[in-house]
Amino acid sequence: MSSSLYDRLGGMDAINQIACDIVDLHVANPLIGKRFVNADADALKRSVAAFLSSGSGGPDIYTGADMHTVHARMNIEADELLAVLDNVVAALKRNQIALPEIREVLFILYGMKEEVLRI
Ligand code: HEM
Known part of the structure; x- marks a missing residue:
């Protein structure tokens, strides 16, 4: 695989849109939406986009x-x-x-579970 995951995701424009969609889906989600009621959604979108870019x-x-x-202290389950x-x-x-990139993103995020679960 020659190009970076960043390039294969489509660069910053695509990542900004992906981050925007992720936060919108979180806010609308019946299980986790309540976690985000006090969040500044625009700031969170920028932060998630930068996180995806960095990673x-x-x-x-x-x-x-x-x-x-x-x-x-969120005690996330x-x-x-x-x-x-x-x-x-x-x-x-x-x-x-595409699926190879989806798998790659999932693999990276799953690896962070100890940093977010039940802490
Ligand atoms: C691998 C999994 C996860 C990653 C990589 C991740 C990533 C992030 C990032 C980058 C931020 C922004 C932090 C900042 O700007 O200071 C954030 C905030 C947050 N995350 Fe996660 N997150 C994950 C899992 C979860 C889960 C499972 C929940 C629970 C539903 C959750 C709830 C939140 C909340 C409530 C905020 C703060 C929103 C606010 O008030 O601004 N996260 N997360």
Whole structure:
């Protein structure tokens, strides 16, 4: 695989749209939507886009707190993580991202589960 995941996701324009869709799906989700009632959705979209860029080899660098710090004291359960990952897959599909890239993103995010679950 020669090009970066960032390039294969379609660069910053595509990632901004994917981040936007992820946050919209989270807010609308019956299981996890309540977690986001006090969130600034626009700021969260920018932050998620920078996080995706950073993690896929892109130029936009995420400057927020690490995942453990961000999710500490939220007591997030496994079914909520599954809902988040389902939303990420739905957002990627909505933006015509192909299966190899979807798998790659999922693999990276799943690897962070210890940093967000039940902490
Ligand atoms: C691998 C899984 C996850 C990743 C990579 C992730 C990533 C992020 C990122 C990048 C932010 C923005 C942090 C900032 O700007 O300071 C964030 C915030 C947040 N995440 Fe997660 N997250 C994950 C799982 C979850 C799960 C399962 C939940 C529970 C439903 C959740 C709930 C939240 C909430 C409530 C916020 C704060 C929103 C706000 O008030 O601004 N996250 N997450």
